[in-house]
Amino acid sequence: MNPEEPLENWKHEQFACQVATGIPARAAYVNAGYKDTKSAEASASILQRTPKVAARISHLKKTYAAAQAEEVKVDDVWLTRQYLTVATADPNELIRVKTGACRYCHGANGEYHWRNRDEFARHHRTWAMLPPEKQATREEPNDLGGYGYSLHLPINPDCGNCDGLGTSRVAVADTAKASPAARRLLATIKQTRDGVEIKVHDQMHALDQLGRIIGAFEKDNKQKGEGAADALMAAILERTKAAGSKIPFATAQPEDKPE
Ligand SMILES: [Zn+2]
Numbered sequence: 001m002n003p004e005e006p007l008e009n010w011k012h013e014q015f016a017c018q019v020a021t022g023i024p025a026r027a028a029y030v031n032a033g034y035k036d037t038k039s040a041e042a043s044a045s046i047l048q049r050t051p052k053v054a055a056r057i058s059h060l061k062k063t064y065a066a067a068q069a070e071e072v073k074v075d076d077v078w079l080t081r082q083y084l085t086v087a088t089a090d091p092n093e094l095i096r097v098k099t100g101a102c103r104y105c106h107g108a109n110g111e112y113h114w115r116n117r118d119e120f121a122r123h124h125r126t127w128a129m130l131p132p133e134k135q136a137t138r139e140e141p142n143d144l145g146g147y148g149y150s151l152h153l154p155i156n157p158d159c160g161n162c163d164g165l166g167t168s169r170v171a172v173a174d175t176a177k178a179s180p181a182a183r184r185l186l187a188t189i190k191q192t193r194d195g196v197e198i199k200v201h202d203q204m205h206a207l208d209q210l211g212r213i214i215g216a217f218e219k220d221n222k223q224k225g226e227g228a229a230d231a232l233m234a235a236i237l238e239r240t241k242a243a244g245s246k247i248p249f250a251t252a253q254p255e256d257k258p259e
Pocket residue numbers: 101102103104105106156159160161162163164165166
């Protein structure tokens with residue numbers, strides 16, 4: 001009797017396979033095709049303890065455990081790739097701060113610089129509709145600074161308003177155009193009253209996790225970490241190549257020339 005071979009009795013084999021995967025004996029007994037009677041529980045228990053069946057169950061359990069361990073190894077590799085993607089993604093692809101001229105950098109005579117006539121007219125109208133007592137407290141808007149303002153204008157280093165520092169605005173990118181890595185970095189997007197709120201995953205945490213994985217290899221190099229280490233290296237090389245690096249990558253060890 002070799003426990004590596006399936007049991008001759010087909011029902012016994014079905015029963016053993018099911019018990020080995022953790023299905024309770026009684027259910028496995030019925031699933032294997034035995035009648036679901038009052039004595040099924042006791043009969044299942046007896047069958048489970050029969051030496052041939054018990055040996056087969058024990059062998060199958062070990063096989064399944066080994067297969068599961070193999071799956072865990074694949075998970076390590078997957079996890080490593082996820083952390084690497086998050087750790088190295090460029091947040092600028094999702095959100096960036098654009099700095100440019102302030103409203104006074106290019107305003108004529110140091111006055112407020114309007115985008116266009118419409119913008120000025122809107123502001124003037126708002127002022128004109130104020131009750132007289134409020135109007136008295138606010139200066140009437142004028143267009144002496146002129147038109148043509150844009151954040152893309154260069155900062156005026158001599159600006160008396162911003163002292164040459166300009167002004168900044170946060171720009172949210174079109175996430176549909178972001179790279180897969182940047183999209184992986186994205187945790188949540190929310191439309192709020194004040195605009196779009198974007199949250200990204202913690203890149204330092206991802207780096208920390210990668211560090212832990214690499215640290216684990218040092219102690220246990222021949223064990224489960226190896227696959228993840230290979231995946232990490234492969235992914236780094238992939239990335240560097242994709243970024244247009246000129247570093248030559250050797251695909252294989254060059255063979256020694258016979259002398
Ligand atoms: Zn300025």
